[in-house]
Amino acid sequence: MNDVSNQEEHTAARPAQQERQISQQQTLGAWSRGHRLAVSVPIFIILLGMLVGVSHITAVSADIQPTGQTMAMLTGDTSVAFRTHAGSTLPTLNTYKVTQRYTTITAKRPSTGEIQKIRMLIREPKGAGANRPGVVFMHGAGYGTCDNSFGDVAYALSSAGFVTAVIDKPVWSTNDITRDYPASATIYDQAINYLRSLNQVNAKNVGIYATSESTWISSYLLQQDPKVAFQVLLSPMVFSPRQSLGFLASQDFTLVGAHSGYQSIVRRVFDMDGTMFGLKNFDLDIERPAAYRIPTFVAYGSKDVMTAQVEGTRKILDLAHQAGNWDVTIRSYPVANHVLRLGNEADAGTGFADDYVNDMVTWMVGTAAGLNQTSERAAGSTLYQSIAVPKDLHADRALTVYGAWVHLAMVVTLLLTLIVAAVALVKKIVFLVRRKGPALGFKYGFGGALLSLTITTLATLLLFGGGLGQVIMGIVQLAWGGAPAEDPGMMYWSWPVIQVVCTLVVWAWSRVFTRLIEVAQTRGIAQLPPRKGAINDVVSGREPVLASTRLARVLFWVTAFAMFHVLLFFAFWGLFLY
Structure with missing residues (x-):
C-alpha cells in the first residue's frame, strides 16, 4: 500500500516538475535583444525583397515623350x-x-x-x-x-x-x-x-x-x-481605346496633381489583356x-x-x-x-x-x-x-493572370478572415458574459500584435482607396471643364505615407515571426531533433506557441495569410517601388 501511495504521489508531481523544467528552459533559452534583431533583419529583408521584386516585375514602362507638343494654326x-x-x-x-x-x-x-x-x-x-x-x-x-x-x-x-x-x-x-x-x-x-x-x-x-x-x-x-x-x-x-484611354488617364493624373505612384497604376491597367474577361474593345483597328x-x-x-x-x-x-x-x-x-x-x-x-x-x-x-x-x-x-500617346502599351497576358490571381486571392482570404474573426468575436462575447476566462488564449502578446497589424494594414488599404478615389474625382471635374485644385491633398501625400506604413508593417511582421521562432525554440521545436513530445504538446495545445485554442491559432494564420495578400496587392500596384 505504501508503494502504491508513493507511486501515485510521484505521478501527480510529474506535471508540476515538467512545468518547472520547461519554465527553466524558457528562462535559460530567452533571446537577447541583439539575437532577436539578428533574426528579424534577414526575415525583413526577405519579405521586403519579395514585395519589391513583385513591384518591379509588374512595372510597365510607357514612352510618353515628347512632352509639351504644340501645333500652331494658320490664323486665329x-x-x-x-x-x-x-x-x-x-x-x-x-x-x-x-x-x-x-x-x-x-x-x-x-x-x-x-x-x-x-x-x-x-x-x-x-x-x-x-x-x-x-x-x-x-x-x-x-x-x-x-x-x-x-x-x-x-x-x-x-x-x-x-x-x-x-x-x-x-x-x-x-x-x-x-x-x-x-x-x-x-x-x-x-x-x-x-x-x-x-x-x-x-x-x-x-x-x-x-x-x-x-x-x-x-x-x-x-x-x-x-x-x-x-x-x-x-x-x-x-x-485605339487602349492608347486613347491610356493617354487620357496618364495626362489627367498628372494634371490633377496625383503622385507619380498613382500615375504608374495607369500603365498597369492599360497593359491588361481584356480578352481574358470578354473585353474586346481595347485594341480596335480604327486607324484606316x-x-x-x-x-x-x-x-x-x-x-x-x-x-x-x-x-x-x-x-x-x-x-x-x-x-x-x-x-x-x-x-x-x-x-x-x-x-x-x-x-x-x-x-x-x-x-x-x-x-x-x-x-x-x-x-x-x-x-x-x-x-x-x-x-x-x-x-x-x-x-x-502635354504628353505623347503611349503607343507601346499592349496586352500582357502574364501580367493579367497574375494580377487577377492577386486580387482574387486577397478578396477570398479577407472574406475567410472575416468569417473566422466573426466566430472568434462571438466566442469571446459568450465567454465574457459567462465569465469563463480567456476565449482565445493567445500567448506572448501574439493576439495584440495580430490585431494592431491587421488594423494598420486595412487602414492603409482604405487610405489607398481614398487617394485613388480623389484622383478619379479630380479627373471627372477636369473632364467637365473644371480647374484642378491648387493643393492636390490626399492624392499626392497618401502614396508616400502608404509606402512608409507598408515598410513598417513588413518590419512588424518580421518581428512577430522572430518571436514565433524564439518561442518555438524554447519549446524545443526549433532544434534537431525536436524535444521529445514537443510537437505533440504544441499541436494538442498543452504547450502552445501561439495560443491555447485551435480557433485562435486558425485565426492567426488565416489573418496573417490575408494580410500578406494585401501586401502583395500593394506590391502589384507599385507601392514597393522606392
Whole structure:
C-alpha cells in the first residue's frame, strides 16, 4: 500500500516538475535583444525583397515623350467661308422654321440577333423643298436618347436647311466597356439609309456628326458605307481605346496633381489583356484611311483634357492624305471643353464655345453645296498636348493572370478572415458574459500584435482607396471643364505615407515571426531533433506557441495569410517601388 501511495504521489508531481523544467528552459533559452534583431533583419529583408521584386516585375514602362507638343494654326480666325456663285446665297442659321417628328426603327445586333427598339427624332426645315442634305448624329459615351442629345445643334442645322436624325443610342445589353462598335455602326448606317429614303432628302448628300467615343464607330461606318458624303468629328478619339484611354488617364493624373505612384497604376491597367474577361474593345483597328476619305471638319477645345489633339490631328491628316483627301478643316476653340461647351453639358442652357456652331453650320452648308472653301483649313487657338500617346502599351497576358490571381486571392482570404474573426468575436462575447476566462488564449502578446497589424494594414488599404478615389474625382471635374485644385491633398501625400506604413508593417511582421521562432525554440521545436513530445504538446495545445485554442491559432494564420495578400496587392500596384 505504501508503494502504491508513493507511486501515485510521484505521478501527480510529474506535471508540476515538467512545468518547472520547461519554465527553466524558457528562462535559460530567452533571446537577447541583439539575437532577436539578428533574426528579424534577414526575415525583413526577405519579405521586403519579395514585395519589391513583385513591384518591379509588374512595372510597365510607357514612352510618353515628347512632352509639351504644340501645333500652331494658320490664323486665329475660326470663321469658315466658301466661294459662291454670283448672285447666289447660302442658307444660314434660322433661315427656316423647324418641324420635328418621331419614328421607330428595329435595331438588330448582327453578332447576337438581339433586338432593340430605337426611337428616331427627325427635324426638317419647313418649306425648304426637296433635295435637302441630311445629317445623322452619333452619340458619345453614356446612354443618350433622341430626346436628351444634340437638341440645340440638330435644331441649328435643320434651321439652315438640313434634315437631321437623332436616334436613341444603340446599346442592347452592353455597357460602357463592352460596347459593340461594329454593330453600332450598322445601326447608324440604318438611320442614314432611312434619311436617304425620304423624298425631301438628297440620298447622295447625307453625312454624319460624330462626337468623342462615336468617332471609333464612325471609322467602322465609313468602311461599311463608302457613300457617306461628309463628316463632323467633335473631339475625335483617333487612336485605339487602349492608347486613347491610356493617354487620357496618364495626362489627367498628372494634371490633377496625383503622385507619380498613382500615375504608374495607369500603365498597369492599360497593359491588361481584356480578352481574358470578354473585353474586346481595347485594341480596335480604327486607324484606316477609309475613315477620312470624305470632307472632314475636326473641332477641338483648348480645355479638353481627354484627347491627344496634336498627334490626333497629324494622324487624321496623314490618313486623309493616304486616302487622297485634302478637304480636312481643323478648328480649335479656346476655353471649350471636350464637348465644345463652356461647362457641363448636363446643365440646362450650357452653350457651345465661341463661334463653333456658326462655323460648323457654315462648313456643313458649303460642303453639302459642293463649294470650294476659301478660309484657312487650320484655324483657332494653338493645339497643345502635354504628353505623347503611349503607343507601346499592349496586352500582357502574364501580367493579367497574375494580377487577377492577386486580387482574387486577397478578396477570398479577407472574406475567410472575416468569417473566422466573426466566430472568434462571438466566442469571446459568450465567454465574457459567462465569465469563463480567456476565449482565445493567445500567448506572448501574439493576439495584440495580430490585431494592431491587421488594423494598420486595412487602414492603409482604405487610405489607398481614398487617394485613388480623389484622383478619379479630380479627373471627372477636369473632364467637365473644371480647374484642378491648387493643393492636390490626399492624392499626392497618401502614396508616400502608404509606402512608409507598408515598410513598417513588413518590419512588424518580421518581428512577430522572430518571436514565433524564439518561442518555438524554447519549446524545443526549433532544434534537431525536436524535444521529445514537443510537437505533440504544441499541436494538442498543452504547450502552445501561439495560443491555447485551435480557433485562435486558425485565426492567426488565416489573418496573417490575408494580410500578406494585401501586401502583395500593394506590391502589384507599385507601392514597393522606392
